[in-house]
Amino acid sequence: MIHIAKRKEMPLPQALAIRLGAIVAALVACGVITAIATGLNPVDVYAAMVKGAFGTPRKVWILLQELAILLCVSLALTPAFRMRFWNLGGEGQILVGGLAAASCMIILGNRLPNALLIPLMFVSSACAGALWALLPALFKARWNTNETLFTLMMNYVATQLVAFFVIVWEVPKGSGNIGIINQSTEAGWLPQVGGYKYLLNILLVAILTVIMHIYLAYSKHGYEISVVGESPNTARYVGIKVEKVIVRTLLLSGAICGFAGLLLVGGTAHTITTTIAGGRGFTAVMVAWLAKFNPITMVASSLLLVFMSCGAGEISTAFGLNHSFGDILTGIILFFIIGCEFFITYRIVFSKKEGERDV
């Protein structure tokens, strides 16, 4: 007779050990699956992944840049999640943010100096992202409309909006692509710091991480967000205006997503496509959840996922495998981590035996 009971608080080292164990088990499982599905030696595959992620300075830079963007989106979603508002609309908020930045570059690129244009891009992309998050927030606050699906649908509205403008601005006509914007003038391109192409993005996100941590843990706003998330009734009882907190937090969440869009368009890609967000809006949900919504821990969890995706890129070229193989491995690792939480919260009791045994 197997029986499940809730655990007392588990000490942190033990909880970490369980999570680490889950990752190791996941890697082993991935190895076995790799061997079966592709016939390759899993050790070679992992070696290739490590090489793909950290092999050359250039690859490390790309990894860090990807890490920065993913972390930025995760940070954006975190305040909303802390409030138990499931913002699955990161994708759309990134897209409209990127679209706003791109439109500034295209329309104003030849008329304004960069010193004016870039701040304007910052403002407009943050506003666009915030607007995209505002709509579901208003309805959630006023009528408790399901935000999970609302934000999800907003993603596709944003995709089509971008698709519309891509055709409006396409160069050359009929190509379905905008191409690199302002290739010759580099108007609206974020400046390079110290000669490194991606350093500015990385620095900006690093600062944002620290600010977000302080905001959530020590500010009055952060405290209000936690109270609303834990218990809206208690929040009302102490006079916190729940509706206002929801709207304010989502404006922040959307604005940071919009900012991520700016980093993508102005900082790295210098163009806009419907797929520029690349599923980060969803990946970030998992990054944030894995880190238990703690901004500092998120650096580690986003590193894990970015490593998987960069590594997958390498195996797809080295072994002629499909890039999607990385998604499969990521999925498996996530399943293990999600599953291992059970063993942190609960324990299994075999009641036939004398005493109890922890598993």
Place this chain on the structure above:
Amino acid sequence: MRMRDISKSFGQIQANSAVSLDIYRGEILALLGENGSGKTTLMNMLSGIYFPDSGEIEIDGEPVVIASPKDAFDKGIGMIHQHFKLVNVFTAAENIILGLEDEDAFDIAAACGRIRAICDSYGFDVDPDQKVYDMSVSQKQTVEIVKLLYRGADILILDEPTAVLTPQETDRLFAILRNMRDDGKAIVIITHKLREVLDISDRVAVLRKGAYVGAMATAETSPQEMTNMMVGHQVSLNIDRPAPVDPKERIRVSGVTVRNQEGVVKLDNVSFTARSGEILGIAGISGCGQKELLEAIAGLQPVEVGSIEYIHDNGRSEQLIGKDPLEIAALGVALSFVPEDRLGMGLVGNMDLTDNMMLRSFRQGRGIFTDRKGPRHLAEKVVEELEVSTDSISTPVRKLSGGNVQKVLVGREISSSPTVLLSAYAVRGLDVNSSYLIYDLINQQKERGVAVVYVGEDLDVLLEFCDRILVLCGGKVSGIVDGRGATKNEVGLMMTKLGGEEA
């Protein structure tokens, strides 16, 4: 049925330790104990909700394993929980047949027929097609009883069945229970009300702190003996009641009507005043508008018509209606509120003591950052002065026991030196010692000149503790009596005076 050496623990809490209990057919057994003494947990193990960590259960001499509610049904055990186990969007009939695996085809119409037959034979009034969310509490309870009878249960367990009933409904329930006993069914009724024990039971078993204390025939015992067994030592049942000092009008409520979200009138033209230095008790069957009344005063409940005024010491008055808690505080009205749902409304369960202390005060100070120093000192002070037992002030409050949670909440609420203290069911779920501590704290506030509004469920306590008692019935005020002169009978009648309407 026999239970042998049953033990069960939840985390650190030992809910039952080595309890042994016998239950006989054709007998009503009262299971008596304070809140938190493990009565419900013990019975939940009979009905398959929990599984004992150790111990054995025998029915008619044969050992049985009850691992799930289904096992319990198969053995003829049925339990009516304090929180009804009914699906709100289902009809009575759908709820009654829920979980049955009959051989014959699924046929609600036939089931309705059988339900009506059961109702006729016992005199229940149940409409099988009525949705549960449209029912009153006593109707829901009736559905629960019919559900057990429909399944042919012959061991019935009722968990505090009278908490939500009027005295009349209680009498009707007891008559039904006696009927069923005479049919040869075994009945266990969980309660902590001595009067009911004497009234209904044949035998009484007492639990204390999860352990079995003893059992005796009801006819051979006395309330004092039962109390001593329950509490474990001699207790005086007296609560202090200092005379009010210089009472002045503080809160004047006139003609207040409140509707809930579904548009049901919860308060109907309520008028009264609460005075400083006085405890105003609010009596009534649960769900008669007590919650709405307190929330309306606290600025948490929209009021349809009427006025709620706060009167300052200098005679100036402020209208509180239409203001939220912050705006009320901004008027200089120091209002504290100890709500009924402590972890759902008054505190945040996942936050530690310090963070809970700053719920009221976190806005203080300029700048965008919170100050945790003050709240930390307050938390330490509350823990020390109110003897809160906790590992540290950084323990999440949901890990504390009910009494300690309440101490934290009351401690915070009185720390702001209020002039009005609203409290709902302040001692619900607390053991005797904690209850008396709370009474003392409230009395201290009263002596400081605070206007206290105390919503309670135990009439005996209200009559000993409050200066005046306002009786609510179906959202209307059915009278205000002097706490010193009134009798229990009088108040009990007023609670049902406007009877016949839905509670």
Place this chain on the structure above:
Amino acid sequence: MFDLVSFIPRAVAQGIPLLFGSTGEIITEKSGNLNLGIPGVMYVGAISGVIGSFMYEHSFADPTQMNAVLAVLIPLVCCLLGSLLMGLLYCFLTVTLRANQNVTGLAMTTFGVGFGNFFGGSLIKLTGAEVPSIALSATSRLFRTTLPFADSTGWFGKVFLSFGFLAYLAIIIALVAAFVLNRTRVGLHLRAVGEDPATADAAGIDITRYKYITTCLGCMIAGLGGLYYVMDYANGVWSNDAFGDRGWLAIALVIFTIWHPEVSIPASILFGGLYIIYLYIPTGTNLAVKELYKMLPYVVTIVVLVFSSLRNKRENQPPESLGLPYFREDR
């Protein structure tokens, strides 16, 4: 001129995958599980069917030699098996291990879409084709076999009879699901599990069993939607990412239909119509505007979502315990 006779069959064909998906998700949600992994499940269902039929079709030099029954059954069984495994995985994580349903669902979607595209890509490589897609035209022809008289009865045949058997199966499944939910003991128990698991548990209903069975069944039904898309709608052509966001639309449809599979039949067709209406709205040379028309299904979903949250009828609300894990001894 709006050509209704050609529009309706196309709307239906677009709607059928959504119908499978939403029926599957409705019964899943009725058990209290919010499965956001449905998009992934539909990918897995589709690719499993494709793999099965690819193996079978390629074991013949001449695909027309195939046994018709086997050619249909093999992809069907593979598809059901693939989606069943996904369902089991979801249940194991959320029911047995009580994991967060949203995160599990999203992880399953990542996994499922990756799974589909990986094996899709690998098969494409195996065929060595020039175009990045696999064509299983022989199998597809069997799936697309229409009812007799479809061609000879004019507009009637086109609108009602011109579909492959999976389309009719989708409608039958939706009707059966509606019947089971509302008219049988099993349906009653299932609804109780989703509304109030503690009550259902106290009534002796095996919560775990009900959640497992319905969620797995739901996944299998949704998986068929993926299979229909490849084998029937897309003429047996698999190309990566072609299935797109239909899985999410199916989840949105669940709210649109206020958890009624029978309502899902017309609603899916309506959504299918919205999905392709841009093809029928004359825009002249302005191709960009077409992109805006493609927003329609999503905008309509949002509007419906808002309206359904304004309505307060008790019966129209989501199952009360939707998204919450159940642990009997929680207190």
